[in-house]
Amino acid sequence: xTQTLDQxxxxxxxxxxTAGIQQHGKKYKNLAKGAPxxxxxxxxxPTLAFYSGKDAEHRQLLHDLMSGLxxxxxxxxxxxxxxxxxxxxxxxxxxDYLRYTDEALELLKWIRQFVDAVDKQGV
Numbered sequence: 001x002t003q004t005l006d007q008x009x010x011x012x013x014x015x016x017x018t019a020g021i022q023q024h025g026k027k028y029k030n031l032a033k034g035a036p037x038x039x040x041x042x043x044x045x046p047t048l049a050f051y052s053g054k055d056a057e058h059r060q061l062l063h064d065l066m067s068g069l070x071x072x073x074x075x076x077x078x079x080x081x082x083x084x085x086x087x088x089x090x091x092x093x094x095x096d097y098l099r100y101t102d103e104a105l106e107l108l109k110w111i112r113q114f115v116d117a118v119d120k121q122g123v
Contacts (some may be wrong), residue, residue: 013110
């Protein structure tokens with residue numbers, strides 16, 4: 001049976017939300033809730049750069065976003081580290097950058113919902 005794109009995003013987001021809450025609790029939850037607004041106001045790359053220089057829960061969300069984006073959109077071979085990922089975004093075409101931004105927002109839509117569900121389950 002074939003999964004829809006939303007089902008694939010949901011599966012990724014559930015794993016990210018579960019791990020984020022288990023490792024960082026409410027701090028991860030609060031970051032996930034605010035991430036879409038930060039991307040919409042500042043842009044994808046500035047947001048990722050901001051997360052890279054912060055504490056463990058910020059870096060966890062950065063890792064989750066990068067992993068989700070790479071899994072869905074990255075060319076092969078895909079960059080695996082932060083600097084290579086940022087260079088790929090910088091050198092890409094504007095339509096590709098917009099695709100990455102849209103995908104990040106779609107993934108975060110699911111993560112935002114799931115952090116509440118995971119937190120209520122006491123995971």
